[in-house]
Amino acid sequence: MPPKVCNKCRGRVRAGQRCPTCRPAWQGSSYSGGSTRRGRLLAKQQLEDHPICQAPGCRRLASQVDHIVNLASGGDRYDRANLQSLCGPHHEAKTLAEARAGRRRRTADDDPAPF
Template identity: 55%
Template sequence: MPNRPPRLCSRCRRTAPAGQRCLCSPAWTGHNGYTGSGSTRRWRTLRAAKLAADPICERPTCRALATEVDHITPVSAEGDRYDWANLASLCSPCHLDKTLTEALAARWG
């Protein structure tokens, strides 16, 4: 039975073994890079409403314009995806910082 040839990684453009994630992929992603965002109409509507209601980043020391809506308690940790109280409007740098902090804690914690 022949083996599948290596695939070209869409992130770093290097070859990666077929059926395995590339070394450049974060550990929290699946083997195909899917992070489970699953954007739905309900989520997009809730996101737009949250950004309209809280247009400034909700991090205490930041006053930038919010462009992202993040879950305070991650959905993967039993957080409710559509609960308004579980949402925070964040600017992109704060959202990236929070996401990386949570990912490193999950990876090494």
């Protein structure tokens, strides 16, 4: 099938695929629709067991639970070994780094072949 043109950005897109530039932000992410009771209980237990941020050298109080291997990369949502307690700034920095890496991966995977 011949390539098509995106109605929004006018870029070329492979037939049968969505435009990688214009697709909704949530599409292709690890978001699965919300938390579960089991996940909230694991997070509570993690923060009770490790109340200090587990980032190397940090001594701040942990306020968030993070998946060491993120879900989009195949990390297990309910594995205690895949959880770490982090303070807000370290969690935000790690999340931003993972998002940038995911965008680079997705862009490389979605690049249409030369026409």
